Amino acid sequence: MIRLAIIGAGLMGEDHARIAARDLPGAQVQVICDMDRSRAQSVADATGAADISSEPEAVVSRSDVDAVIVASPDFTHAPLSKACIAAGKPVLCEKPLSQSSAECLEVIEAEQNSGKQHVMLGFMRRYDQSYIEMRQALSDGALGRALMMHNFHRNVETPAADFTGAMAITNSAPHEFDVVRHVLGTEFVSVTAHQPRRSDARVAPVVMVLETADGQLVTIEINNNAAYGYDVRAELVGEAGSIAMNNVAYTRTDMKLASSTRYDADWRGRYHEAYVRQNRDFLRFVETGAFPAIASDCWDGYCAAIVAEAGAKALATGQKQPVTLIPKPEFYAARKGVAA
Known part of the structure; x- marks a missing residue:
């Protein structure tokens, strides 16, 4: 049984918890984490979670947590992804990895230094x-x-x-x-x-x-x-x-x-089935260590951030903007998953 921590108990976090409880055989919602403990408790009660917490970094390092789903506010995604990498925990992180391409590169560096892919990004489409x-x-x-x-x-x-x-x-x-x-x-x-x-x-x-x-x-x-x-x-x-x-x-x-x-x-209704498919793929990733063939990773998160930065500049200036990426690291071309 894969024990999941859900960080964030808002709309997205609650949906992920419900999908884990209802549609992911082999998964158990272990802990719901949110700064609003009453909200966390409500989601935990609805999904059978064993525990709640308001300390996301502590949740990531818990020995009774095998994998993490991050559905907290956008600005927390990159720091929590890095925390999961440091703890050796697979993580399904909601988009965006970061709205800053520089911060995305920090996560990419941490993941490459770990030698394994840990972060699956929630581009469920x-x-x-x-x-x-x-x-x-x-x-x-x-x-x-x-x-x-x-x-x-x-x-x-x-x-x-x-x-x-x-x-x-x-x-x-x-x-x-x-x-x-x-x-x-x-x-x-x-x-x-x-x-x-x-x-x-x-x-x-x-x-x-x-x-x-x-x-x-x-x-x-x-x-x-x-x-x-x-x-x-x-x-x-x-x-x-x-x-x-x-x-x-x-x-x-x-x-x-x-x-x-x-x-x-x-x-939520339009893409429910896509979320279920995505989360089942994440569970297989946790179980086998093989990064899913069609899933988004940190490189994809970086690319989306670069395009978004160029698009925002184009809107502000009224001028066409180049989209300039660093060369894709071989690490991501090889899809190095976390060992099972």
């Missing part, structure tokens, strides 16, 4: 069936050469009143940055970013155009005040055809001379 089929269609040659990939990512409203266009790039868009790299199998080399003008004070959508090293164009729209629902779509256009993601709706209502489908309020 790689496990979504739509993106899996897009990637397969491209690798099978059915679409011919990829030319463009169009993406939009819409939320009902911003999580905070002071949410900005730059925050849309650094907080929301990394999911697109990662999954597009994964589907196309290439890196971004430049980005431009633009915003239309709204009639009110709410943050307007951000639209980015990115170029890849293989000569494809990628468009990404991030609209955090879309109002009508949570909606993520993508279309991959090749020389021989295209493949597009449909809205996931399990039912349709027909009444009063009209037909309608519903949207989710947020990402």
Whole structure:
């Protein structure tokens, strides 16, 4: 039985705990950690966790914890990932690894120095069936050469009143940055970013155009005040055809001379199955030491941070910005997992 510590008992932490308790045979929620102990206790009661804590660093080093899921605020992700590396514990860290590419490099250095991969990053869209089929269609040659990939990512409203266009790039868009790299199998080399003008004070959508090293164009729209629902779509256009993601709706209502489908309020329903697949892959990683073939790692976290930094600068300056990565370390090309 793999004993898991969940750090963070907010929406994401609670979801991870529930998935571990309900959908991961062979896993046991050992401890829920949150600065709000009442919140931690509530999640522990709902998931059968044996203990709660408000000290994340102490939880990482506990002898009764085999692996860690980090779902605490973004600024804690890199320090806690480094703590897990130092403790020799596999960790599934929610995105982003860090919003700072320099801090991502610190985690990369710590992981390389350990000699093994410990950090699996929670870019769960790689496990979504739509993106899996897009990637397969491209690798099978059915679409011919990829030319463009169009993406939009819409939320009902911003999580905070002071949410900005730059925050849309650094907080929301990394999911697109990662999954597009994964589907196309290439890196971004430049980005431009633009915003239309709204009639009110709410943050307007951000639209980015990115170029890849293989000569494809990628468009990404991030609209955090879309109002009508949570909606993520993508279309991959090749020389021989295209493949597009449909809205996931399990039912349709027909009444009063009209037909309608519903949207989710947020990402949890839309990507539940992707989270389950991801977390099962993490459990196999913990059990076997073999890093999952399609999972994101620290290198992918660094790449997303670099693109986000360039995108934010492009939005601020109104000018195209280069996306410049360090050479990919052989360590990540070889996928050196934690020994079982």
